[in-house]
Amino acid sequence: MIFLHTITHRWWALIFIPAFFWVATAERTWRRALRFLAVASSISLAAEYLSTHTGFPYGRYDYIANTHGSELYISNIPIFVPLTFGTVIWAGRALVNKANVRPTTLIAGGALFAAAIDLVIDPMTLRGGTWFLGWLYSYRSSGPWFNVPWSNYAGWILVGALILSVDALFETKAAKKVDAVRGPMLAYGTCGFFIVIALATSHWAIAGASAGVTIVIMSLARARLGGAPSPEPVSSAAPPAQL
Numbered sequence: 001m002i003f004l005h006t007i008t009h010r011w012w013a014l015i016f017i018p019a020f021f022w023v024a025t026a027e028r029t030w031r032r033a034l035r036f037l038a039v040a041s042s043i044s045l046a047a048e049y050l051s052t053h054t055g056f057p058y059g060r061y062d063y064i065a066n067t068h069g070s071e072l073y074i075s076n077i078p079i080f081v082p083l084t085f086g087t088v089i090w091a092g093r094a095l096v097n098k099a100n101v102r103p104t105t106l107i108a109g110g111a112l113f114a115a116a117i118d119l120v121i122d123p124m125t126l127r128g129g130t131w132f133l134g135w136l137y138s139y140r141s142s143g144p145w146f147n148v149p150w151s152n153y154a155g156w157i158l159v160g161a162l163i164l165s166v167d168a169l170f171e172t173k174a175a176k177k178v179d180a181v182r183g184p185m186l187a188y189g190t191c192g193f194f195i196v197i198a199l200a201t202s203h204w205a206i207a208g209a210s211a212g213v214t215i216v217i218m219s220l221a222r223a224r225l226g227g228a229p230s231p232e233p234v235s236s237a238a239p240p241a242q243l
Contacts, residue, residue, distance in 0.1 A: 006071040010080040012132065016190070020087040023094070023186045026179040028171075035170060040086025040163045047159045048077045057158050059151030060140040067134070078136070088121070089114045089160050091190055094183020095221040099176075103168045109224070111160030113187070115153045116217050120191045120210040122148045123198070130201045146206055180225055188218065 007014060017037070024033035051058040063076055072079040092114025096106055123146035129135040143149030191214040198207035 002070065002072060006080065009067070009071055010078075012193075013080045013084045016084050016087040016186075019186060019189070020090055023179070023182040024090060026182045027097075027177045028174065032171070032174070036090065036167050037083075037086045039166050039170075040089055041082045043159060043163050043166070044082035044085035045074060045077060047155065048082060049075060051155065052076055055140075055151075056155075057151075058155035059143075059149045061137050062140070063137045064135045086163065087186065088117055088190065089163050091183065091187035092117055092160060093164060094179065095187055095217065096224060097178060097183065098180070098225055099178050107161050107164040107168060110164050111157045113217065113221070114160040115156040116213060117187060117190055118153060118156050119145065119213045120194050122146075122152060123206045123210070124194045124201075124203065127201070127203065127206075130203070131197055146209070184221060184225070187221070188214065191217070 020037065021030060021033055024030075024036065028036075047057055050056055051060065052062060054060075063078060065073075065076065067078065074082075089110065092112070093106060093110035095113040096109035124131070125133060125136060126138075126146070126148060139147070139149055139152075141149060143152070145153075191210065195207055195210045195214065198204075198210060
């Protein structure tokens with residue numbers, strides 16, 4: 001019962017998981033896509049737990065546990081949070097990935113783009129009580145970006161880079177494919193979803209700032225991916241890695 005309630009209550013977040021698999025399987029097998037999501041969820045859960053207890057790496061915040069007992073939690077963390085974290089990291093990665101990209105560029109650039117996408121996400125998740133998310137968490141100290149502290153985005157860069165680094169180690173011998181279509185769709189679709197939520201709840205300043213951030217993301221990604229090829233293998237040096 002609690003499993004079903006988690007799905008029906010958090011459908012808006014969990015719907016990004018099948019979207020992720022649709023996107024990721026343009027580049028790799030579903031098993032390798034599942035491995036990416038498992039790595040991202042595990043690292044995200046550890047980071048969430050640490051931050052809610054010590055303040056590292058996102059800054060100190062607390063989950064408002066009024067749904068504890070009616071949806072799935074791991075310790076003090078609602079399970080949908082780490083499960084969906086990897087979808088944003090993949091979206092950021094997609095805005096950097098192209099043929100012959102260096103691993104360090106993919107890791108650093110993907111983490112930075114994921115943090116940029118979170119500039120659009122977090123102002124509205126912090127105000128979840130004004131829409132169907134519900135009040136989810138609160139920071140111990142307010143920050144300058146619509147009350148979100150900069151430490152949150154520093155944490156996103158750090159955690160995103162760690163996830164992408166671990167994934168790069170697993171993918172060392174895999175034949176590389178480049179997806180220049182589905183990945184950016186996930187990134188822009190995520191931003192668009194939260195802009196619509198901001199508009200629907202009359203958070204005009206957040207909607208305007210988020211639209212501006214999205215335009216900047218799109219411009220930078222277009223400059224980065226302008227010459228990216230269609231999703232075809234760019235190397236046949238080794239067969240696709242399998243779990």
